[in-house]
Amino acid sequence: MLKRLVFALVLLSSMALFAWTVRRFARMVLAGKPEPRFDRIGERIGSIITFFFGQRKVIEKAVIPSNRMQWFVTAIGSKYHFLIFWGFMIITVGTTELVIQGLFPAFNLSLVLGETLALWTWTAIDWANLVVLALIGFSVFRRVVLQPRLIPMSRDAAAILGAIALLMITHFAMHGFSGVAHGTPKPGFPLSAMVAETFAGVSPAVAHVVSEFNWWLHLVIVLLFGNYLLYSKHSHILASFPNIFFRRLDQLGVLPKLNMEAEEIEQIGIVNEFKDFTWKSLLDGFACTECARCSNVCPAFVTGKPLSPMQVIHDVRDEMKARLTGRGPLDTIMELFQHGAEGEENMTRKVDMVGGRTSEDVLWSCTTCGACQEVCPVFIDQPEKILQMRQNLVLLQEKVPPDLARTFKNLEQNGNPWGLAADKRMDWAEGHDVPTLQDKPNAEYLLWVGCAGAYDDRIKKQTVALVDILKEGGVDFAVIGLEEGCTGDTARRSGNEMLYQIQAQKNIETMNGKSVKKVITACPHCFHTIKNEYPQLGGNFEVTHHTQMIRQLVDSGKVAVNKDADGIKKVTYHDPCYLGRWNGEYDAPRDTLDKLGSSRLELERSKEQGFCCGAGGGRMWMEENIGTRVNHNRVDEILASGADTVATACPFCTIMVQDGVNDRGAQEKVQVLNVSELVAKSMVRKRQIQGDQKV
C-alpha cells in the first residue's frame, strides 16, 4: 500500500512538472506569428504514417557517403534511427504496463490483450530492449570513435544515452531478478529468463530487493527522462510529431510576401526577433533531431563556409530560450549541465538575433539550394529562415555586401544584374527572326528569355538553340522584347523584397496587359518565380520550363533527332536546384537526353540529392572568399564521372560549371552544354527530311 502511495505521489509530481514545462515551451512557440496549418488533414495524417511512424526520410534520405567510413556510418545510421524508434515504441507498451502496475498491482497486459497476445508482446518488449541497448552501444561508438562532424559526445548526448542504457539494463534486472525471487522465470521474457538463470543462486529475498530496486530505478529514470526531454536535444521526441503533422504541404521554396505598402515598419513583416517568425518556424527549433544531415549536404558547409543550417535552427531555438520570460533556476541548471558555464552564458546573452547570434557571413553563404530542407527527417524549413533574416540585413540594417549592392543598382537602373543597357536586351535575336508579341499578339506562348539568355554571350547561344527548336516544333510563341525585365529572383533571394516586388509587379503588368496566359522559360529561376511567386502579386500564368517543352516536342515527333548527330559518347546531367528540388522536375531533361545517341551517366549526387553549382540565392553575383569554391566541388564530381559532356538546364549552372571546368583546366575532357543545345545539334530539320525524301 505504501509503495502504491509513494509511487502515486512521484507520478503525480512528475506529471505536474511535465505539464508545467510543456506549457512554458508551448507559450514560447505560440509567441510566434500566426500561420494556418490546419488544412488538408487527410494528407497530414498520411504524412504522420509515412514520415513519423514509417520514418521514410530517415531511411531514404541518408547523406551521400564520401568515404568508406562515412558509408559505414550512413549504411547503419540510416536504419539505426528506424530501429531505435520502433524499439522505443514497443518498449513504451511495457513502460505503460509498469506504470499502471505501480498504481494497480494486479494489472497486466493479458487482461487487455488476452494471454497469447500478451505473451507475444512481452517477448517483443524483451527483444526490443536488447536491440535498443545494442544501438545505444553503436551510437556511443559512433560519437566517441568515428566522431562524425557535428555529432559530438556532448554532455546532453551522454546523459540521454546513459539514461536509455540504464533503462534497458534495469528492465533486464527487474524482470530477471523477479524470476529468481519467484523461483520461476517470468513467462514471455526469454532474455530476462536468461538473466534469472545466470543469477539462480541468489536467495529469493535478495533477488526480490534487487528486482524492486530496479523497478523503482527504471520508473524514476522514465519520469526524469520525460521531464528532461524538452530541455535537451531530445525535445524532438515530443516536437517531431506535430512538426511533421503541420509540415508545409503547398509549393516549397516560396517566400512569404512582405507587405511593402505598410505604413509602420513593424507591419511589413520583416523578421527582427524570434517572435517575428511564425509559430511553425519556432516549433522547428524543438523538432530538430540534431542529426546534422542538413549541414552535411549543404554546399556552403561542405566547402568550408561558416553556414551550418543545423546551427541556424539551433540559433533560433537558443534565442527563444534566452528570451524566455520567467526564466528560472531550472533553466540555468539545465544549461549549466548541458553546456557548462561558457555555454550557459552564450544561451542567456542578449545580442541581436540577425547578424549577432546568427552572423552576416552565415546568412550570406546560403545558395538557397534547398538540399537541407530535402534531407531533413522532420520537415524543418531552413532556407526560409535564412532568407527572412537576409531581408532584415538588407531592408532594416542596410548591410549589403558591396558586390551585391552593385547588383541591386544594376537591377534598379537597367533591369538586369549585369548592368548592361536595357535597350540591348534584344541584341541576341538579331538575324534569328524571333517573333515578338507586337508581331504576334495572339501567340499561344510567351518565351521568357531571362537576363542571362539576353545578355550573357555564352547563354545567348542557348537561347538561339531553344528558339530554333521551338520553331522546328511548330510552337506558336513570341518574346516580349525590350519590355522584359529581370523576374526579381536575384533581388528576392538576396533579401531585397522591395526591389523584387517592384520588378515583379512591372513584369506582371506587362504580361497581363498583353493577355499572356502561357509562358515558356529558359531559366529555372525565372520558372520558379513566375510560376510559384508571381501569383502572390496577381500574376497567374501556366509556366513550362524549356526542358519540359522540348520533351513534349521530341516525344510527339514534332522535333526529330538523329541519334548519332551530336558525336557525344557519355553525357551526364547536372540538376538545377530550382528545377529539381524546388519543383520536382528531374525526368524531362533526362528523358530527352535518353533520346539522343550518347549513353547517360548519373552523377553520384543527383536528383533530390543533387549538389548546387553555387550560383543560387544571389551568390552568382557575390565573391566566394571563404573556403573552397562550390563549383569546383561539383566539377570535380563531374570529372570523376568520366562523362565527356555535362548537360545543364539553367544558365547560371552553365556559367558556374563552365568556370569550374576552366579553373580545373579540363576544357578538353568535358564540354558544358544546355539540353537545348544538345537537341539543336541532333535535330533533323523538316526541310532536311523533305530534301532527303525528294532524293
Ligand code: SF4
Ligand atoms: S539552402 Fe542550400 S546552401 Fe542554404 S543552408 Fe540549405 S543546403 Fe545550405
Ligand code: SF4
Ligand atoms: S534541421 Fe533537420 S536535418 Fe538538420 S539537424 Fe535538425 S533534424 Fe537534422
